[in-house]
Amino acid sequence: MTAKPLITLKGVNKYYGDYHALRDIDLTINEGEFFSLLGPSGCGKTTLLRTIAGFEEVSSGVLMISDTDMSGVPANQRPTNMVFQSYAIFPHLSVAENVGFGLRKSAMSKAEKATAVEDALQMVGLAGYGARAAHALSGGQRQRVALARALILKPKVLLLDEPLSALDRKMREQMQVELIKLQRDVGITFILVTHDQEEALVMSDRIAVMFEGEIGQLGDPEDLYRRPNSKRVADFIGLMNFLPARVADDVSEEVAAKPAKPLGLIDRLKQPFAPVSGPKALPEYKLGVEVQVPGLGRAIVPTSQVPKGLRQAECIVGIRPETLSLLFAGEKTDKQTVDATIDEVVYYGDMTYYDVRIEGIAEPIRLAMKNLIGRPVLEVGVTTKVIWDERSLVVLAPE
Amino acid sequence: MKRPRLAMSERRRAALLLSPPFLYAVLLLALPLFAIVLFSFWTQDFMTIDRTATLDNYREVFATEKWVPGAGLWENLQTIGNTIYLTLLGRSLYVSLFVTAVTVILAFPVAYFISFHVSPSRKSLWLFLITIPFWTSYLIRVFLWKVILGYNGVVNASLINIGLIDEPLTFILYNINAVIITLAHAFAPFAILPIFVALEKIDRSLLEASQDLGETRLRTFFRVTLPLAMPGVVAAVLIVFIPTIGDYVTPALMGGAGGQLIANMIQTQFLALNNAPLGAALALTAMVSVTIIALVFIWLNRKWLRART
Amino acid sequence: MKLRVYAIAYLIFLYAPIVLLPLFAFNDGTVIAFPLQGFSTQWFSELATTTALHTAVKNSLIIASLTAIFSTILGVCAARAGAMAHFPGKRGILGFVMLPLVLPEIIVAVSLLIVLRQILGLDLSNWSIIAAHVLICTPFSIAILNGAFQNIDPSLEEAALDLGESRWSAFRLVILPLVTPGIISSLLISFTISLDEFIIAFFLTGSNPTMPVYIWGLLRFPASIPVVMALGTILVALSILLLTLAEIARRRGLARTGTKDTGGFL
Numbered sequence: 001m002t003a004k005p006l007i008t009l010k011g012v013n014k015y016y017g018d019y020h021a022l023r024d025i026d027l028t029i030n031e032g033e034f035f036s037l038l039g040p041s042g043c044g045k046t047t048l049l050r051t052i053a054g055f056e057e058v059s060s061g062v063l064m065i066s067d068t069d070m071s072g073v074p075a076n077q078r079p080t081n082m083v084f085q086s087y088a089i090f091p092h093l094s095v096a097e098n099v100g101f102g103l104r105k106s107a108m109s110k111a112e113k114a115t116a117v118e119d120a121l122q123m124v125g126l127a128g129y130g131a132r133a134a135h136a137l138s139g140g141q142r143q144r145v146a147l148a149r150a151l152i153l154k155p156k157v158l159l160l161d162e163p164l165s166a167l168d169r170k171m172r173e174q175m176q177v178e179l180i181k182l183q184r185d186v187g188i189t190f191i192l193v194t195h196d197q198e199e200a201l202v203m204s205d206r207i208a209v210m211f212e213g214e215i216g217q218l219g220d221p222e223d224l225y226r227r228p229n230s231k232r233v234a235d236f237i238g239l240m241n242f243l244p245a246r247v248a249d250d251v252s253e254e255v256a257a258k259p260a261k262p263l264g265l266i267d268r269l270k271q272p273f274a275p276v277s278g279p280k281a282l283p284e285y286k287l288g289v290e291v292q293v294p295g296l297g298r299a300i301v302p303t304s305q306v307p308k309g310l311r312q313a314e315c316i317v318g319i320r321p322e323t324l325s326l327l328f329a330g331e332k333t334d335k336q337t338v339d340a341t342i343d344e345v346v347y348y349g350d351m352t353y354y355d356v357r358i359e360g361i362a363e364p365i366r367l368a369m370k371n372l373i374g375r376p377v378l379e380v381g382v383t384t385k386v387i388w389d390e391r392s393l394v395v396l397a398p399e
Numbered sequence: 400m401k402r403p404r405l406a407m408s409e410r411r412r413a414a415l416l417l418s419p420p421f422l423y424a425v426l427l428l429a430l431p432l433f434a435i436v437l438f439s440f441w442t443q444d445f446m447t448i449d450r451t452a453t454l455d456n457y458r459e460v461f462a463t464e465k466w467v468p469g470a471g472l473w474e475n476l477q478t479i480g481n482t483i484y485l486t487l488l489g490r491s492l493y494v495s496l497f498v499t500a501v502t503v504i505l506a507f508p509v510a511y512f513i514s515f516h517v518s519p520s521r522k523s524l525w526l527f528l529i530t531i532p533f534w535t536s537y538l539i540r541v542f543l544w545k546v547i548l549g550y551n552g553v554v555n556a557s558l559i560n561i562g563l564i565d566e567p568l569t570f571i572l573y574n575i576n577a578v579i580i581t582l583a584h585a586f587a588p589f590a591i592l593p594i595f596v597a598l599e600k601i602d603r604s605l606l607e608a609s610q611d612l613g614e615t616r617l618r619t620f621f622r623v624t625l626p627l628a629m630p631g632v633v634a635a636v637l638i639v640f641i642p643t644i645g646d647y648v649t650p651a652l653m654g655g656a657g658g659q660l661i662a663n664m665i666q667t668q669f670l671a672l673n674n675a676p677l678g679a680a681l682a683l684t685a686m687v688s689v690t691i692i693a694l695v696f697i698w699l700n701r702k703w704l705r706a707r708t
Numbered sequence: 709m710k711l712r713v714y715a716i717a718y719l720i721f722l723y724a725p726i727v728l729l730p731l732f733a734f735n736d737g738t739v740i741a742f743p744l745q746g747f748s749t750q751w752f753s754e755l756a757t758t759t760a761l762h763t764a765v766k767n768s769l770i771i772a773s774l775t776a777i778f779s780t781i782l783g784v785c786a787a788r789a790g791a792m793a794h795f796p797g798k799r800g801i802l803g804f805v806m807l808p809l810v811l812p813e814i815i816v817a818v819s820l821l822i823v824l825r826q827i828l829g830l831d832l833s834n835w836s837i838i839a840a841h842v843l844i845c846t847p848f849s850i851a852i853l854n855g856a857f858q859n860i861d862p863s864l865e866e867a868a869l870d871l872g873e874s875r876w877s878a879f880r881l882v883i884l885p886l887v888t889p890g891i892i893s894s895l896l897i898s899f900t901i902s903l904d905e906f907i908i909a910f911f912l913t914g915s916n917p918t919m920p921v922y923i924w925g926l927l928r929f930p931a932s933i934p935v936v937m938a939l940g941t942i943l944v945a946l947s948i949l950l951l952t953l954a955e956i957a958r959r960r961g962l963a964r965t966g967t968k969d970t971g972g973f974l
Contacts, residue, residue, distance in 0.1 A: 053870060054870075055866055055869075055870075074869070075866070075869045075870050076869045076870070076871075076872045076873055076874060077872075080870075081870055081871065082866075082867070082870045084863040084866070084867055085863070086861050086863050088861055088863040088864045088866065088867035090864060090867070090868075090882055091864075091886065092882075092885045092886055101868070101871050101881075102871030102872050104872075104873070104881075105872060149867075149871065150870075150871075153871065153872070409792060409793040410792075410793045410794070410795040411795075412792065413789045413792035413793050413794075413795055413798065414789070414795050414798075416785045416786075416788050416789040416792070417785065417786055417789035417790075417798065417801055417802070417805075419781075419782055419785050420782040420783075420785050420786040420805045420846060420850075421801050421804070421805060423782055423805075423842070423843070423846070424804055424805045424807070424808075424843070424846075427820065427839055427840070427842075427843045428804075428807065428808060428811075428816070428819075428843060429804075430823065431816075431819030431820050431822065431823045432815075432819050434819060434822045434823050434826075434827055435815075435818065435819045435822060438822050438826070448826065505718065508711060508714055508715070508718075509714070509715050509718050511711070512711040512712065512714070512715040513715070516709070516711055516712065523955070523959070525715075527951070527955055528719060529719070529722065530951070531947070531948060531951060532722045532723060532725075532726055534900050534904070534947045534950075534951055535726055535904075535940075535943065535944045535947050535948075536904050536920065536923070536940055536943050536944070536947075537904055537906060537920075538906050538920050538923050538924060538927070539729070539923065539936065539937075539939075539940035539943070539944075540725050540726070542927055542933075542936070543725035543726070543728050543729065543940075544725055546725075546728055546732070546740050547724065547725060547728065549740075551739070553728065584721065584722070584725070587718075587721075587722055588722075637810055638809070638810060641810045641811070641812060642810070642811075642812050642813065644812050645811075645812025645813050645814035645815060645907065646812075646813075646814075646907065647814065647907065648906060648907065648924075652927070662812075662814050665814055665818060666814070666910075666911075669818055669821060669911065670910075670911070675818075675821075675822055675826060678818060679818065679822065682814065682815055682818050682819075685812070686812065686815055689812070
């Protein structure tokens with residue numbers, strides 16, 4: 001599917017008095033996309049959502065939906081509908097009256113409206129709940145009513161303001177899956193506001209991470225997780241160790257070529273004229289940027305993982321806990337290792353988090369190990385080796 | 400500076416909505432209050448108002464004799480204080496303070512009981528029962544106290560029937576005591592409700608925390624409950640103290656000759672003697688005294704609460 | 709339970725005078741004193757034939773109804789504004805509007821008397837009483853309606869706007885139904901306060917006395933006191949009826965929005 005822009009923001013600013021809530025937001029959200037606005041509280045994500053909904057006017061800049069400038073278009077005339085954080089279910093109306101609320105002025109007949117309401121309830125798994133009193137519903141049911149009420153109007157965009165934050169963990173995980181399915185079924189753009197990075201990673205096609213009114217990084221979940229562009233993004237999404245380091249220069253280093261393997265019988269049949277010793281191995285080159293990480297050593301990091309222009313300079317190196325591992329007794333590795341002492345053990349059942357001390361690094365490093373069968377949980381004070389992989393290093397500009 | 404348009408327009412709508420009640424209060428409260436102040440500096444001779452500014456009314460309120468310009472300051476100052484108006488004002492303040500103290504002290508345990516010992520489902524029933532008498536005709540309620548305390552009233556009749564007394568008691572009607580009892584009754588719900596609201600707001604785990612930290616129930620009450628309930632007590636004090644000063648019905652019906660208060664005098668000046676300027680001066684004097692006492696009370700309470708923290 | 713005993717004793721103290729009302733209203737004697745003389749309904753029949761009283765009651769009903777309507781309208785404005793966006797001076801203005809709650813009524817009475825009679829030179833009428841009663845009832849309306857308006861989730865109105873309604877229709881379809889119980893109890897309580905108010909009415913009453921002013925007149929004549937008792941009995945019964953209605957309205961409002969009952973009107 002080719003991405004077709006639906007919502008475009010150009011240089012959008014929003015002030016509340018002296019408070020600068022949105023700073024020069026440039027953003028394009030596509031048709032049919034599940035888009036998330038992720039960030040800590042007060043980062044402007046809800047303001048941005050409410051700006052798109054029409055509850056807030058932009059102070060400067062342009063907001064377009066379907067190529068139409070939205071300035072001066074009130075919320076009740078925009079092709080957007082919203083699921084509120086509190087769900088905002090009208091407590092004095094029944095479920096069906098809530099869902100059919102937006103159809104009041106539509107040209108549909110009474111029977112058509114009733115069918116539409118029943119269809120919408122069916123879609124969110126509440127078929128037959130129409131006659132219930134709204135205030136007697138559970139949290140999950142209220143959320144479904146809110147969804148049905150917004151979707152019945154067939155908006156171009158569904159806006160979801162922290163819709164899962166009021167639910168307990170189990171319900172939340174279930175609703176995440178249901179929301180993804182629902183979005184695929186109806187095929188319209190969903191914009192989700194959340195402070196829960198896991199939720200954003202699970203549900204979204206693309207995510208904008210916001211800090212202090214700005215978009216810190218925009219990308220798909222894997223981009224954000226693997227290639228955060230700043231320490232604050234890396235820190236906000238998942239866990240990451242940060243080590244002070246130094247970027248040297250671009251290098252292209254010859255790696256010892258693999259020794260030539262003698263040819264087998266089938267190879268022989270295929271290549272009857274090849275020399276007996278097999279093809280001469282070509283030298284391999286490692287292209288990348290050299291980074292010196294005190295405590296770990298020298299690493300060649302893929303050029304794409306190092307900010308442009310950051311050469312011969314101090315930097316921060318980020319390492320995700322799951323990209324490090326401990327060398328257990330009896331295991332071997334051909335990767336780089338470094339000596340470490342276990343400082344803290346946090347047992348999670350499926351995983352164990354270890355904080356390890358490595359000489360030359362001030363703070364303990366956290367790493368995560370799967371608790372495989374036969375693999376012991378090491379104790380505090382044990383000395384061991386930490387395996388690290390230079391490909392997993394994320395080089396970030398110092399703050 | 401750029402300002403958000405919608406937030407601004409909601410502010411404007413809020414301001415617009417608030418303007419009718421505000422204008423009403425300005426027209427019917429602020430302006431009339433200002434008029435009283437003006438009037439208190441004027442004089443009236445039967446039907447004609449003399450609009451030259453003068454302190455005569457206040458001199459009459461505060462001094463037994465007219466200010467003698469020739470005499471020295473000290474001679475003039477000596478005449479201050481001993482007027483019928485100040486006697487009435489003093490009595491009024493005494494009655495109001497006494498009524499306030501009695502009402503609030505009697506009301507506190509009731510509010511405490513409803514908040515802490517009545518099950519949540521029955522709280523509104525209790526509050527309902529307490530508010531009902533308040534909504535029944537004030538005049539008739541006051542009059543009924545006369546029936547209770549009167550010469551052939553309920554109290555005397557029962558006491559004679561039991562044989563405790565031979566002659567009806569006379570000291571319970573037509574004096575200040577009767578005024579105090581009646582007012583304490585009339586303002587009871589005013590005292591209970593604010594205290595109850597303050598008590599309801601107290602997080603119950605605070606009390607458990609205090610006991611957990613080794614305090615007895617009684618000490619917990621004085622160290623935790625009472626300080627936290629203080630805003631309600633202050634509200635109760637003000638809401639009883641301030642209006643009682645303006646009541647002339649109870650003293651007129653219950654007070655007898657020795658139980659008349661400043662409000663009766665204000666009423667007399669306005670309605671019987673047709674001396675609005677003097678009445679205005681009296682009303683202002685009373686209001687200012689009440690306000691000063693109320694402010695001192697609030698200040699003392701703040702100081703007390705701050706001293707504890 | 710010592711506290712419970714005390715609380716019940718307190719309730720008895722509160723109800724003591726009111727309990728006497730029906731006793732003397734049905735008492736076959738002209739003197740309001742014990743012992744009782746026997747059962748009679750003559751004071752009630754006398755009520756029915758006293759035309760001066762009927763005029764006073766009619767006056768009071770008109771005044772109380774109009775007061776209830778006006779003060780509730782002002783109360784809705786203030787309480788709605790109170791639940792909306794903050795603007796500079798809002799707290800001060802709200803506090804000022806609530807001021808009559810802690811102002812001695814005699815001050816309200818004399819200040820309005822001065823303005824109406826001496827400054828504007830108007831004749832006192834029912835309107836002067838209504839004006840004053842609206843002033844003192846509005847704070848009560850605001851207090852009641854504040855509860856109603858502040859219980860409403862602000863996103864309900866936004867949801868209605870989001871679903872295509874205008875500001876006005878969002879108010880009509882969502883806010884108004886939710887605050888209706890508050891409005892009813894505000895109407896009833898303002899009505900009750902105005903109906904019973906004497907201190908101000910006595911100053912501002914024109915040629916037609918209100919019911920409390922009429923009762924005040926009767927209290928000076930011992931012979932008419934049994935009639936007052938009968939009238940009082942009816943008034944108490946009526947007050948209890950109105951209050952019960954107000955309470956039912958309030959509870960229905962809570963049930964409707966599914967909010968917890970925190971008790972009380974004020």
